[in-house]
Amino acid sequence: MNSTPLVDGHAHGDGHRHPAHQFETMEQQKETSTLGMWLFLVTEIMFFGGLFTAYVIYRHMYPDAFAAASSTLDVKWGGINTAVLICSSLTMALAIRSAQVNWRKGILIFLSLTMLLGLTFLGIKAIEYRAKFVERHVPGDVLNEPFHFELENHHEAAVAQAQDPLYPRHAEIFFALYFIMTGVHATHMIIGILILAVLWHFSRKGKFDSEYYNPLEMTGLYWHFVDIVWIFLFPLLYLLGAHTH
């Protein structure tokens, strides 16, 4: 027996894989993994859901400050990152498909591409974060650089001031939500890339084929879920003030 904790469904003498002992069939084993993974994802929906709810309420309270703060984000980078993530979801799906059709080299190729796209996303995110640090749009008093927000256009600034005298403070709330939500999302990406690296290692050892690829499929569910979170973050964070600027 040379099974590992991560990889069940090892080959026996008859050339076919058998499920772990608590399961009747490979099919049942896969169903169990899928349902368990979805239960985990439901907790993730709740986890991100709390942040989205906080966002919705504060935006409802301070719509103008949120739009002004949102328009300082770089839509170009946000848009490119959306495309990068969608592309990584495609390569993740193709990695699983490669296992289904027994193309072992394909699993390695597509897992590598998925990791590369994930790292690209994080690199672009780092560029964006850096810009926010330079502009002092980081909430609080980080590195003795207090948060500072000011509308460049004097007329707009006067109008904003009249509507909401505390608008820089309310813009700070937007940036707090921006950093928490994108930060937690990026943390999920880092964890995802680490899991993909482990899967790449197991794939190289030939652990996955058309009869057994549960870990690939479960990681795919996680990866696509993180993609969905970004699909909502992009319009909510980047495009609020688009029609006024």
Add this chain to the structure above:
Amino acid sequence: MAEPQHHVTPVSTYVYVFLALLVCTVLTYFAAKADFGLLNNFIAMAIAITKALLVLYFFMELRHSTRMTVLTAAAGFFWLFLMIGLFLMDYGTRMAVVLPVPGK
């Protein structure tokens, strides 16, 4: 048990979904550029939900999942909808109410 028990989706299907997601992303950008007032929010969320459903249905294989799995996923999103909806019902209806002062 010799044959694997899964559906192999053609590569073309995945590529079409990928292209649809890209088109939706471009669409959401231009929709945000135009000023539809409050409708902007609804358009942005309608496009985002469409994209999420495409990912759920095709990439996350909900179309080939058991009813139990689909129910679990739906329950998660339904609960999220309830939470945001009820919060908005509260905050959306908060306004200064001037009560008559007793004795006047």
